Amino acid sequence: MVATAISCAVQGLSGVPVTVEVDVANGLPSFTIVGLTDRAIQEARERVRAAVRNAGFDFPQRRVTVNLAPAEVPKEGSGFDLAIAVALLRTGRELPLDDVACIGELALDGGVRGVIGVLPMARRLAASGIRRLIVPAENAAEAALVEGPEVIGVESLAMAVAYLEGRLHLAPMAAPPMGGVGASGGVDLAAIRGQSIAKRALEIAAAGRHNLLMLGPPGAGKTMLARALAGLLPDLGADEALEVASLYSLRGRLSDRPATSLRPPFRAPHHSVSRAGLIGGGAGIAQPGEVSLAHRGILFLDEVCEFPRAHLEALRQPLEERSVAVARVRASVVFPAEFVLVAAANPCPCGRLGEANGPGCRCPEAVVTRYQSRLSGPMRDRIDMIAEVPRLNGETLLGGPPEEPTARVRERVATAQARQLQRAGSTGAGANALLDGDRLLEVCHLDARGRDALTTAGERWRLSARAYHRVLRVSRTIADLGGEERVSREAVIEALQLRIPAQ
Amino acid sequence: MPPSPGPAPMRRQLLCPGEPRWPAGLSDLQALGDRYGVPSVSVEGELPALPGVAVVGARMAGATGQEAARRIGADLGRRGVTVVSGFALGVDAAAHRGCLAAGGQTVAVFGCGLAVDYPRSHRALRTEVSLRGALVSEYTAWDGPRAWHFPHRNRIIAALSRAVVVVEAGEKSGALSTARWAAELGREVLAVPGSILGPANEGSNRLLRDGARPYLDVSDLADIVPECAGPRAYDPRRGPGRPDGERSSPARARDHAVRLLALVSAEPAPRELIGQALGLRASELAVLLGELELEGHVRSLPGGLVARARW
Numbered sequence: 001m002v003a004t005a006i007s008c009a010v011q012g013l014s015g016v017p018v019t020v021e022v023d024v025a026n027g028l029p030s031f032t033i034v035g036l037t038d039r040a041i042q043e044a045r046e047r048v049r050a051a052v053r054n055a056g057f058d059f060p061q062r063r064v065t066v067n068l069a070p071a072e073v074p075k076e077g078s079g080f081d082l083a084i085a086v087a088l089l090r091t092g093r094e095l096p097l098d099d100v101a102c103i104g105e106l107a108l109d110g111g112v113r114g115v116i117g118v119l120p121m122a123r124r125l126a127a128s129g130i131r132r133l134i135v136p137a138e139n140a141a142e143a144a145l146v147e148g149p150e151v152i153g154v155e156s157l158a159m160a161v162a163y164l165e166g167r168l169h170l171a172p173m174a175a176p177p178m179g180g181v182g183a184s185g186g187v188d189l190a191a192i193r194g195q196s197i198a199k200r201a202l203e204i205a206a207a208g209r210h211n212l213l214m215l216g217p218p219g220a221g222k223t224m225l226a227r228a229l230a231g232l233l234p235d236l237g238a239d240e241a242l243e244v245a246s247l248y249s250l251r252g253r254l255s256d257r258p259a260t261s262l263r264p265p266f267r268a269p270h271h272s273v274s275r276a277g278l279i280g281g282g283a284g285i286a287q288p289g290e291v292s293l294a295h296r297g298i299l300f301l302d303e304v305c306e307f308p309r310a311h312l313e314a315l316r317q318p319l320e321e322r323s324v325a326v327a328r329v330r331a332s333v334v335f336p337a338e339f340v341l342v343a344a345a346n347p348c349p350c351g352r353l354g355e356a357n358g359p360g361c362r363c364p365e366a367v368v369t370r371y372q373s374r375l376s377g378p379m380r381d382r383i384d385m386i387a388e389v390p391r392l393n394g395e396t397l398l399g400g401p402p403e404e405p406t407a408r409v410r411e412r413v414a415t416a417q418a419r420q421l422q423r424a425g426s427t428g429a430g431a432n433a434l435l436d437g438d439r440l441l442e443v444c445h446l447d448a449r450g451r452d453a454l455t456t457a458g459e460r461w462r463l464s465a466r467a468y469h470r471v472l473r474v475s476r477t478i479a480d481l482g483g484e485e486r487v488s489r490e491a492v493i494e495a496l497q498l499r500i501p502a503q
Numbered sequence: 504m505p506p507s508p509g510p511a512p513m514r515r516q517l518l519c520p521g522e523p524r525w526p527a528g529l530s531d532l533q534a535l536g537d538r539y540g541v542p543s544v545s546v547e548g549e550l551p552a553l554p555g556v557a558v559v560g561a562r563m564a565g566a567t568g569q570e571a572a573r574r575i576g577a578d579l580g581r582r583g584v585t586v587v588s589g590f591a592l593g594v595d596a597a598a599h600r601g602c603l604a605a606g607g608q609t610v611a612v613f614g615c616g617l618a619v620d621y622p623r624s625h626r627a628l629r630t631e632v633s634l635r636g637a638l639v640s641e642y643t644a645w646d647g648p649r650a651w652h653f654p655h656r657n658r659i660i661a662a663l664s665r666a667v668v669v670v671e672a673g674e675k676s677g678a679l680s681t682a683r684w685a686a687e688l689g690r691e692v693l694a695v696p697g698s699i700l701g702p703a704n705e706g707s708n709r710l711l712r713d714g715a716r717p718y719l720d721v722s723d724l725a726d727i728v729p730e731c732a733g734p735r736a737y738d739p740r741r742g743p744g745r746p747d748g749e750r751s752s753p754a755r756a757r758d759h760a761v762r763l764l765a766l767v768s769a770e771p772a773p774r775e776l777i778g779q780a781l782g783l784r785a786s787e788l789a790v791l792l793g794e795l796e797l798e799g800h801v802r803s804l805p806g807g808l809v810a811r812a813r814w
Contacts, residue, residue: 194775195775196775196778196784196785196788197774197775197778197785197788197789197807199785200784200785200786200789215805216806216807347805347806353566353805353806361563361565362563363563364562364563364592365562365563365592365593365624366592366622366623366624369624388774388805388806388807389807390773390774390775390806390807390808392775453793453797456797457797460797460799478786490790493789493790493793493794493797494786494789494790494793496793496796496797497789497792497793497796497803498789
């Protein structure tokens, strides 16, 4: 006798609907699960057996075989428990399961526990025509974000069976409204005194999605500024927010950031982070790394020179392709990773290089050179702007005019981004940071004066071709912020002030 | 078959007292005692006109010290005065570089043999100095850089100079030993006054207290080095000269440029303060600074500082 139930395997940000087939046959009592499973699924045998008994049902003392189809897709994690138990119970009773999928881990007492990745699974199942989703109660809210299927949160196996038999009525989970919760949490620009040059750089970085390097001594406010940058990015669209929430769901990090938040994420991994933690990977289900948790937001690398060099090199792919491939044994999965990189570094190991007053830097030149070269060429190439964040004296910190609040700057940023989208039109090119080659020259539309400034600068500072492009990209954003159709000389000059010095 | 080019001509040679190209200043050391005399020196490159002016100071100099050294080097170089220094990191290198950038000639006195690549990071500078000046050493080609060589070679730096300018020397800086040699040899000692707030300038400031002449400007050398006479290159009371590119810019920008140059004329100033003093937004300040930098009137230094560039 064969019975089935539907569940879902996770593959990157997507998934594969899985049919759980249970066959109960005569023979020596046994319980086998096949279908490219991992340890967690093999251990499901013990959980399912105990949960079924403790929920008050009989576990058949016969030869039980479970197949997870399609058999060639690797399956991982404990989310199949509920579907296995339901399919098993269907062999002995009438349990209608039309267009229903079950996700959840079982506890030995028959309870249902939350699992990671419910949101991406729900999106995948909805796309394949599932109309009702039975999920752990604690995952119901995230699953309900997906349009389409009714989401039923259950706390135990008995509850799920009672609902399916029609003995218990459970109201579908209402989709929580997007936005609202956790809307801000960043630092308001008005709370940061002085640093007007760095703030302007943030504004430009946010408007054109340019990667930014901040150089300054410890305690100058680099972290505050980076947090403020997250506040400058406009709200995400509903689809984008769902995509970001899916990544957090996969990593089991929805507690950090509510699934309903429309704010772009801000991630600041410590330099002791593992490569898998940064890029993605890990044992079991391929998990998104920090680069993907920062998708459509900010990835802030404080003390970037302290990160292992291999980690920084590994950032090249996400920086160039805006996504990251995580290799698994049988396949590789791709996570989106489109973030604005904000790197912060001390100018030298002691942090006092170039300080106007105070004890001054005591680092030998060779040590400074070695320290700065840890930010390797490929990384530098991907960073459009550099902003010095000097330590300010008390006078600046206490006095001075009131600072511009984030909300005002965000309006300018939003206008500038709208211009970029309008200009990109059907070409599909988005933010200015992605412009390159002929298209870049075309959209910059330099006049003679601007061209002259760029040529003079090129000769004086021996700008490389890549440096030219960086300056052009940034100047295009400055012009967008100023509402200019063509890139003016002033915009080029300002962009030149933010250029990365040649090494 | 054409003849092979053969090895590059060796531009290194040994000079002994009495030879026509022997720098006369070195013989003054003999008067201090036999053990201080210089029996011979190796020279790589062409020895420029000597005696010159020595510019020496801390290896770990701050941005201001290096900027000062660069400026002094350039001011001398532009006037055709040979800059003598010790080829160390920090002030020494900045003085060599400033002089070369202004088209001048410079002499680097090594604390090791001329075949030794030290300091390693100065390879490019070494080539440039040997092409546009000379490397000098009293050690044999492969003698390594020993700690005691450096204070000892300082006597050569002093001997090759008419005056020694000390920039940013701490309490125990080797530059002070150069100043001592200079005093013994009867060369003039000058020091660039520095902040009294930290240890960085303790040595050079103490020299001032002990009777060294303050160096504020190249004209302070006028009575020792005639080439340095002439109107002051820059008089803070008169205000900065008009930058060239200003004709077309509106009056307000010109006014800002003049005030900005005045602000950074004495020592490098932080951008933040300049912006506040001029009442400019960050973007406006960036444009103003950018234009001035493009025209070569100011330079950006690490740490968000802006300095007046005079060449």
